[in-house]
Amino acid sequence: MVATSQVFATQAGLDMLRSGGNAVDAAIAANAVLGLTEPTGCGIGGDLFAMVWEPDKDAPAGLNASGRAPRSLNLDVFRKLSLNSIPSLGPLPVSTPGAVDGWFELHGRYGVKDFGDLLAPAIELAREGFPVGQLTAAAWASNARSLRQFPGFADCFMPGGEAPAKGQVFANPRLAKTYETIAANGKEAFYRGEIGWKIAAYMRENGGYLDESDLASHRSEWVRPVSSSYRGNDVHALPPNTQGIATLQILNLLEQHDIQPLGFGSAKYLHLLIEAKKLAFEDRARYYADPAFVATPTEELISKEYALERGKLIDPARAATKVLHGDPRLDSPQTAYLAAGDSNGLLVSLIQSNYRGMGSGMTPGELGFVLHNRGELFNLNPSHPNALAPGKRPFHTIIPGLARFAGGERLAFGVMGGAMQPQAQAQVIANIVDFGMDLQAAGDAPRVFHSGSSQPAGEAAQEDGGRLALEPGFGPELRKELTGMGHVMGDARGVFGGYQAVMRNEHTGVLTGASDPRKDGQAAGL
Numbered sequence: 001m002v003a004t005s006q007v008f009a010t011q012a013g014l015d016m017l018r019s020g021g022n023a024v025d026a027a028i029a030a031n032a033v034l035g036l037t038e039p040t041g042c043g044i045g046g047d048l049f050a051m052v053w054e055p056d057k058d059a060p061a062g063l064n065a066s067g068r069a070p071r072s073l074n075l076d077v078f079r080k081l082s083l084n085s086i087p088s089l090g091p092l093p094v095s096t097p098g099a100v101d102g103w104f105e106l107h108g109r110y111g112v113k114d115f116g117d118l119l120a121p122a123i124e125l126a127r128e129g130f131p132v133g134q135l136t137a138a139a140w141a142s143n144a145r146s147l148r149q150f151p152g153f154a155d156c157f158m159p160g161g162e163a164p165a166k167g168q169v170f171a172n173p174r175l176a177k178t179y180e181t182i183a184a185n186g187k188e189a190f191y192r193g194e195i196g197w198k199i200a201a202y203m204r205e206n207g208g209y210l211d212e213s214d215l216a217s218h219r220s221e222w223v224r225p226v227s228s229s230y231r232g233n234d235v236h237a238l239p240p241n242t243q244g245i246a247t248l249q250i251l252n253l254l255e256q257h258d259i260q261p262l263g264f265g266s267a268k269y270l271h272l273l274i275e276a277k278k279l280a281f282e283d284r285a286r287y288y289a290d291p292a293f294v295a296t297p298t299e300e301l302i303s304k305e306y307a308l309e310r311g312k313l314i315d316p317a318r319a320a321t322k323v324l325h326g327d328p329r330l331d332s333p334q335t336a337y338l339a340a341g342d343s344n345g346l347l348v349s350l351i352q353s354n355y356r357g358m359g360s361g362m363t364p365g366e367l368g369f370v371l372h373n374r375g376e377l378f379n380l381n382p383s384h385p386n387a388l389a390p391g392k393r394p395f396h397t398i399i400p401g402l403a404r405f406a407g408g409e410r411l412a413f414g415v416m417g418g419a420m421q422p423q424a425q426a427q428v429i430a431n432i433v434d435f436g437m438d439l440q441a442a443g444d445a446p447r448v449f450h451s452g453s454s455q456p457a458g459e460a461a462q463e464d465g466g467r468l469a470l471e472p473g474f475g476p477e478l479r480k481e482l483t484g485m486g487h488v489m490g491d492a493r494g495v496f497g498g499y500q501a502v503m504r505n506e507h508t509g510v511l512t513g514a515s516d517p518r519k520d521g522q523a524a525g526l
Helices: 007-018 022-036 077-082 099-110 115-128 135-146 153-157 171-183 187-191 193-204 212-216 245-254 267-287 303-313 419-432 439-442 474-486
Strands: 002-004 047-053 061-065 222-223 227-231 233-237 334-341 348-353 401-404 408-416 448-451 467-471 498-505 512-516 522-524
Touching: 002 007, 002 022, 002 498, 007 022, 007 115, 007 334, 007 522, 022 047, 022 115, 022 171, 022 334, 022 348, 047 099, 047 233, 047 401, 047 408, 061 233, 077 099, 077 135, 077 222, 077 474, 099 115, 099 187, 099 348, 115 171, 115 334, 135 153, 153 233, 171 187, 171 193, 187 193, 193 212, 193 401, 222 474, 227 245, 233 245, 245 267, 245 419, 245 498, 267 419, 267 474, 334 498, 348 401, 348 408, 408 419, 419 448, 419 498, 439 498, 439 512, 467 474
Parallel strands: none
Antiparallel strands: 002 334, 002 522, 047 061, 047 348, 061 222, 227 233, 233 401, 334 348, 401 408, 408 498, 448 467, 498 512, 512 522
């Protein structure tokens, strides 16, 4: 079973399974196709995180394939430029892309097919072209308006001077050639060979800081996922520098309340969810950062004891207002998540992103991809845990999810969408556990998105408690009731995330898939 946000990617994953590959082979093949067919969310210019659950293991393995800040980029650069924040676009937010190294780490530990076979479907599609999906086309056009100014972008991604329209066949022969080089020469070609040299030369020519030494020194890291229980069901996440533990913190707070009798979509339930999110995101803003540079108290943050203490701050009838609000840059919705499972019980949860849609706009000549802008999420306050430092990994919003239910099911799931991700993951788990929804319904159900309740330490507090957005499907009476409880309503069109999931029943071996109708994707199996 494979679930992705693009039909071509799902089918590429199934091709790997059909030809003797396993779930990891399927995930890599699908991700390579996603980088072609959905460049508005992912690509090899970005980073990757994954969790892999082997059938005979009690706990999953975790991979942090996120890149680090250029060694020559430090806080003094921004002081000299009189910048108080890192720009969204251009050379300054570019950090080392980690996705390709992540592919090879996953393949080296788990893959069974030749690596070249995994890239073959993407190479063929890149050369022959594919019809662009409806939602992808809309995002592509939006990105093109701001990125066409950067050298190489329009040449690659705007044939005829325009972003491709829905249904238009788009080919990317540059990316096909890059994939062929990686297939033939491995990750060395990307980090220490001709691809890396072209990236570094392009960055030098255009005022960038990423160079050959940054690429050559990049290494992914295998990490131990952390977990917490929710009403007897285990939920797993990657530790910082991702925001994965925010999902666990929200669920730990929700667990203190019996929400099933309140009903899905009730004001009382959604109020508790939002207040739990506010508390978790306060900690997210203060503590989540690269553990190689700061000692993040991960185990303490996800402990039940800490949640009980923090839970005392939730008023079941009134919205909190005096909380620190979040950096609105974290709410960018573009990322690509996929899940895959095979007949032997191997389960993969993988997420990969450029950060802001198509990334920084920096498009190295003739390579067919855009470099990401994940470095934008560094803080320029030198006392902040997530402060920019040479060789440091930035705070990351992308989070793969895994869960094991008391009934004997294992679930790989994710909901792409910046700061929406932990909020939506918690909603999906509650939909399944508390409200009895099946896998597809848990993702189809309307979602809520809350923003503005926390921001990096030392910045001014927002006194109204942030903004709450309700997806269509919730009626006007609910809005009125939540407003009466003190919630300030806002608009978050397009940031409700994109969900994909694969579940395996450990008793029967049957796989179930789900794919979000908010995306162009598909869940399909053999």
